Amino acid sequence: MSSTDLDPFFKPKSVAVIGASREPRKFGHVIFKNFVESEFKGKAYPVNPKAESILGLKTYPSVKEVPSELDLAVIAVPAPMVPPIIDECLSKDVKAAIIISGGFKEVGEKGEELELEIREKIKDSGLRIIGPNCIGVYDPINHIDTLFLPRYRLRRPKEGPIAFISQSGAFGSAVLDWAASQDIGISKFISIGNKIDVDEVDILNYLVDDSLTKCITVYVESISRGREFLKASSRVAKNKPLIVLKGGVTNEGASASLSHTGSLAGSAKVCAGAFKQAGVVQAQTVDELLDYARTLAYQPLPKDQKNIAIVTNGGGFGVISTDEASGLGLKLAKFNPETVRTLREKLPEYAIVHNPLDLVGDADVERYRSALDAVSSDPNVGIILVIVLLQTSFIESDVVDAITESQVTYGKPTVVCTIGGEFTQILVKMLEENRIPSYPTPERAVNAINALIQYAKALEDINKKQQLNERGTAQAGRVTKRNTTCRWPSPS
């Protein structure tokens, strides 16, 4: 598996949309339009035997007639028509195909047979396939967009550092739309559907070397190649954070998943253990998947010191954060005597110089600045949680600058908690622009910090083991490699 073999999916020079249509509501129309009306730099060809021209472009009756080599074919025709089209793609030496069409394994035996037929066809060929039963690829950097959902419904997010792999197309599209509304950027989105060929393992192996992706998030229901998945995950985790939400972890959920994607899910316990061993950050909920992604993508890892300082203008949120941290086994920093001295000097008498540091309701930006300066330069503090409730008129929007500057100056991971209406939402987007993650509740902010700490610790463990192994190998010459693979259920 080379790290570039999926390039035709993301950097094609030429694309054919098979099933391109003149009817605006048809999937093939929306997909073709995405290529024509975006800044896609390659050539896009519509293929449809019943049309002469689509969106003003000459339309070809079959892939074979397209007057150019083809890197990528996007297939949006009824399931039974897919196998002959794959034949044409093979004879045309197309490098990659995305089968959008549903009607395969998820609908039963007949569909499963179609999948087997296609799989047989591409065996030993160079043709790689994503799908079927998927929404394909969205890559805002290379302007690849095979999403058949129109832009007035599914807004496309801007480019950013987070990659997202989803087995479920609807889940994926909902998250993309949400991300766009929150100004959250995406490096690549891949909907893998029934995984006839390319699966999460292939994509992890590809994304590990993608310098634009700083963090990978995954929603999967079934992991068919367990051992390879763990191997790929380990490799990823050494380089960048990998967050996985596993659907179908209960018997009932697994049975629902079987109907949904036709694939069997693994047990919760086996997954959790294996994930941990591989350095995967496991999300237990959709909120966690989306929350963790931003802290892990935007913020540096804490160094040796992992104790938290909480700075707040609302005592109640300070209390709740402290409860949550304590419940998760996280430690609040004990401030240095010097820090305490500075804080007492700079803050008004009624501020509560303690951790959580309560700047009190009338705190202004200057007070936040002084507090963040003092706390960030304290060697006992590894991570900073800034709670800033914006309902008071004492605080102006330059509190965003104060938080960002302290993060940049001291380099300590910083997470914000704020909740409210319009003004809050504007500041949340300003923070997002500056890559400071913010959360509406103290629990979610602390939980995101916990994910960062867990990943930092996993990475330290991995590095320690590697050093030990290297030292061991150096000393003993050749040592039998310790079996570190976990007991993953073998693929059925």
Place this chain on the structure above:
Amino acid sequence: MSSTDLDPFFKPKSVAVIGASREPRKFGHVIFKNFVESEFKGKAYPVNPKAESILGLKTYPSVKEVPSELDLAVIAVPAPMVPPIIDECLSKDVKAAIIISGGFKEVGEKGEELELEIREKIKDSGLRIIGPNCIGVYDPINHIDTLFLPRYRLRRPKEGPIAFISQSGAFGSAVLDWAASQDIGISKFISIGNKIDVDEVDILNYLVDDSLTKCITVYVESISRGREFLKASSRVAKNKPLIVLKGGVTNEGASASLSHTGSLAGSAKVCAGAFKQAGVVQAQTVDELLDYARTLAYQPLPKDQKNIAIVTNGGGFGVISTDEASGLGLKLAKFNPETVRTLREKLPEYAIVHNPLDLVGDADVERYRSALDAVSSDPNVGIILVIVLLQTSFIESDVVDAITESQVTYGKPTVVCTIGGEFTQILVKMLEENRIPSYPTPERAVNAINALIQYAKALEDINKKQQLNERGTAQAGRVTKRNTTCRWPSPS
């Protein structure tokens, strides 16, 4: 404790704002302006010895000079000036006072002495006090608004069925602002601060009879009158749902709370047990507090049948909901053979007739209508979770009507899960308008359903016990009442 003795806080005919000011940023200015510029039906008098007129209204040098009886005094002057003002209020026979000012118990011994002094003064008087160190009362029905936070920062929510009691003013103001932005309505908001007199117990006893309040939410850090709290909670729970988020449940959180409101918090275990016994729905997080409130305020309780039907157009979210329900010990309904027949007849062949019922990505409103009709009329179904991802162009906004109509027609509690950008947000507000609660993730939707079920069960238990007691009493004449009070830590 009569159910009307707090009326002067919520239905005053005359209000004096002591510390009213001409300077727009001063608390006293904002508060006085709230009364003058709202539809408040009573008379509002500014009190300030240094001003002759504020906002064009004659200003009085002291409470005593106000030429009318006073139901309510709102006090926003520095802490040391408060006791003499209380004296004046007493001699003027003011019925209720809200002390906004901070600088009391939360800042240490001196402040504590001030509190004792005030408490001593009002002993055996008719004067009731909310505060100090609070933001007071917001009541959109009677147009009482003592929030000193300006409206351009803290938008006021419209009127609605949810009451909110908060020990923390900042938490309260953030939630109000958020609620306004989500079009969530409030019946009454009370910030209780240091609770020198009126506490959560008094307010629960008052709100139990407030017909406009359908659900009460509470954030507290300390509960000083444990037994009375449980008694009041039981009484409330029999009439309407009561949701409590308790801050300071860990040792670390409790210590933070001590600095914040100067009050000692109780242990997590004692609370949880006592809450359960009283029929209180305990929220573990801020999200839960806000999420539970809407389902419990808007939706009817499930009848005997509590099994859930999940209807979705996204298989992944169906799987995740199923996982969550199963993890919480909730049961998915097994559809009746007749329901299955109807569904097979009405839905396309590729829909997955199963629970979760997957209408598949191209589902339109008509498909939702058929599915909701069939599922709602199934006697095996007690509660309905509708997942509707709005990124497809097949679904129009009348899906809101379909969901609302099925809820109204069949009377079964219905909760929606949807996530996305602008279009989704519009539909979420339409649902909110129709009192159908919606949540951005499957886990939060299922969790809210769980809260509804837990409350329904608690109510059933309470009613059973009551019937047994009544029967027992009737049979045995006089029976010693069983001691059902819990071991609550005695107030320190």
